[in-house]
Amino acid sequence: MEREDLVRKISIQEITPGCPYLQDESYLAPGMAEVIYFPTQEDEISALVAQFQKTGTAVTISGARTGVVGGAVPAGGGVILAMERMSRILGVKRCQKTRAWLIQVEPGLSLRSFQRQVESKNFEGIDQEGNVRDFIQDPSLYFYPPDPTESTATLGGIVAANSSGARSLAYGSTRNYVQRLRVVLATGEILDITRGEHQADRSGTIPVQTTKGSKLLIPIPTYQMPAVKSAAGYYAKPGMDLIDLFIGAEGTLGVITYLELRLVPRPDKIFSGIAFFPDPDQAIKFAQKIRILRSDPLSRIKPIAVEYFDQHSLSILRQGRQQEESRDAFFADFPLSAQSAIFFEQFYQKDEELEDIYEHWQVALEEHGVNMDDTWGGFNEQELEKMKRFRHALPEILNEIFRERKRHYPTIHKVSADLAVPEPYLEEMISLYRTRIEEQGLEYVLFGHIGECHLHLNILPRDDEEMLRAQELSFEFAAKAVSLGGCVSAEHGIGKLKHRLLELLYGPQGIEEMVRVKLLLDPKGILNRGNIFPESYLPSLR
Known part of the structure; x- marks a missing residue:
């Protein structure tokens, strides 16, 4: 039996024109999909994505679909990976270096539920032992600062968009609070990325190895990002951390399956x-x-x-x-x-x-x-x-x-x-x-x-x-x-609606540099097609 048969799915016959998985909060017309999959664990995603890579099948990653730039609208068929069944808090860690509390979580959990459990210190469905017990007994209050307007958004979607919100004036965007990610690449291989372990070298590349041992040299785009709040295109800076490439990449480079998010002390x-x-x-x-x-x-x-x-x-x-x-x-x-x-x-x-x-x-x-x-x-x-x-x-x-x-x-x-x-x-x-x-x-x-x-x-x-x-x-x-040195999308991302504006910011050469990163990690361009740059930029789809 194929791995896909072990995963609950909705066939194309069950997808009706009003199906919520075909649209998001943008004005973009609903898309099309053949099958919607509801994985519950990372190895299911790895097996599915590897199979779709072989067939060149487009994969749209779906969270709560609260975005306003069409990022979750499937472009021209393919399949949808709905992440809503991966919605658990898995545990608590303490960073050995900074002593900050880190919450281990799956990508389908909503921001609202996450904040409620963290601030009440009442975690659902996990043993109250070890670090969890120590966190609960810590007399200090903690919270997760990013506060985008849509609190129903999922944590995976928030990281994929590098969302911010009103309090980013003091606390910055989501990027500042992501300590570790596990990401399934289009080949089915997995990157386990902890902040501080993989930085760009002097040649502008980041060497990294997948969990199966495959070695990659990821080229960092050379364009200069605007010195203002920005959620436009791939993050690219000299000496940057690999984890920042995936934060704000709008699901075009891999499927986030696991997150460790940093909390900060909260005045009461x-x-x-x-x-x-x-x-x-x-x-x-x-x-x-x-x-x-x-x-x-x-x-x-x-x-x-x-x-x-x-x-x-x-x-x-x-x-x-x-x-x-x-x-x-x-x-x-x-x-x-x-x-x-x-x-x-x-x-x-x-x-x-x-x-x-x-x-x-x-x-x-x-x-x-x-x-x-x-x-x-x-x-x-x-x-x-x-x-x-x-x-x-x-x-x-x-x-x-x-x-x-x-x-x-x-x-x-x-x-x-x-x-x-x-x-x-x-x-x-x-x-x-x-x-x-x-x-x-x-x-x-x-x-x-x-x-x-x-x-x-x-x-x-x-x-x-x-x-x-x-x-x-x-x-x-x-x-x-x-x-004036500003940015074309400070918060909402590019999605499928702002391609023209991103080219204003970085020009065709900058877009081509992003495409090179995309094709290294996703050779057939199957993941979230149409997000950030048009499909016409992908040679395999021309």
């Missing part, structure tokens, strides 16, 4: 706030001031997140509340005079610190025209939930708007820009957004991680003609960001 107290500004530009100037204060060792202002909402975002939120009364439970009316808002979040250790921290924030806010009576503060669970609801409500309402618009224009969708630029150019970039979009008479919202000079622009076309204009504007904005 948190203060959140949302400040409303009567002047749309004062919020931007306030964010600039906060970046300065955050780096000042004498300042008590040390936010872990600073998020921006423009006047159009606030208008959409007001409309959404009027249309759905249930939202009233989550946040009260914000002032009608508000033209922009800033959400901020800060950890602190002791109750006696809070008054001093609050006063520092109050001074900075009042200097920028904020009325403290109109500012929300969150200290208890109920108040913090209101802040969280405010942050996450906007994308949900936008999705509702487009569900209605699609009834009249089925092909339209939000046109999004996920750009980051160096700090000196942020105001210039915001001014360009406003000027060019308003010249075109288009609707838009601008919101996101202003603390990292990374804002989400969503242009909201009302018909097919507006969508074409919005897409051209999006490309224009990306080209401008690149010219």
Whole structure:
């Protein structure tokens, strides 16, 4: 009996047009697949992938399908590996060098479940002995910092996308917390990669050996990555660690089957706030001031997140509340005079610190025209939930708007820009957004991680003609960001929707360098075809 017969699968006859495994949260049309496999362990994946390599069958790796760039949409048939049955926490380790706690986990576990088990120290289905017992008895609190918006995303998908979130201002992206990976290559062989064991040499290659003894020399691309937040293409730096090549590679180089993720100490107290500004530009100037204060060792202002909402975002939120009364439970009316808002979040250790921290924030806010009576503060669970609801409500309402618009224009969708630029150019970039979009008479919202000079622009076309204009504007904005030393995708990745933008960033030569890495590890290009670069770049598929 073939190994594939031992794995639960759904045949093509059982895959219906609305099958959730054929689409993700992007606007890309659902793909096609012949079979969906649900492996439960690494050796099943190894056997399956090796067989598909022989036949040249395309393999799409599927987690929770929360991505917005089409990464989990199968391109042109083949099979799907659904990782959801590999969703266990396997154990706990302590790093001998740093003494940090490491959690051993399978890739199909959701971020929400992982964070809940870690922060409660209540692990499901594993013996409470040895390191697990020691971790539970450790009086300190710990947490896993990456916090992408979609908490239902799987850990494997989060690592494959190098996801970040609001708190990456203080903690960085997922990359910083991945200590070890096991990855099944397209040949079925396995790489067991621990951070610090395999670095690029002076020739720009990383020597490594698979668990079966095959030796590989992996060439690192020579392009220079932008010096801003980036989730665009393969990570490539002189002397880099091999593990970083697979983090953010969007499943194109191998199937992640095992992870060791590092925890950090967590202060047990948190203060959140949302400040409303009567002047749309004062919020931007306030964010600039906060970046300065955050780096000042004498300042008590040390936010872990600073998020921006423009006047159009606030208008959409007001409309959404009027249309759905249930939202009233989550946040009260914000002032009608508000033209922009800033959400901020800060950890602190002791109750006696809070008054001093609050006063520092109050001074900075009042200097920028904020009325403290109109500012929300969150200290208890109920108040913090209101802040969280405010942050996450906007994308949900936008999705509702487009569900209605699609009834009249089925092909339209939000046109999004996920750009980051160096700090000196942020105001210039915001001014360009406003000027060019308003010249075109288009609707838009601008919101996101202003603390990292990374804002989400969503242009909201009302018909097919507006969508074409919005897409051209999006490309224009990306080209401008690149010219300023910025990145074309700071957080969402490239997937199947942003090939044109990646070529803007690195040019055809940079893409060819990525392809060389891809074909060394995946000679027939079977893994996650169409992600990061078009299939036309793969010689075997031309």
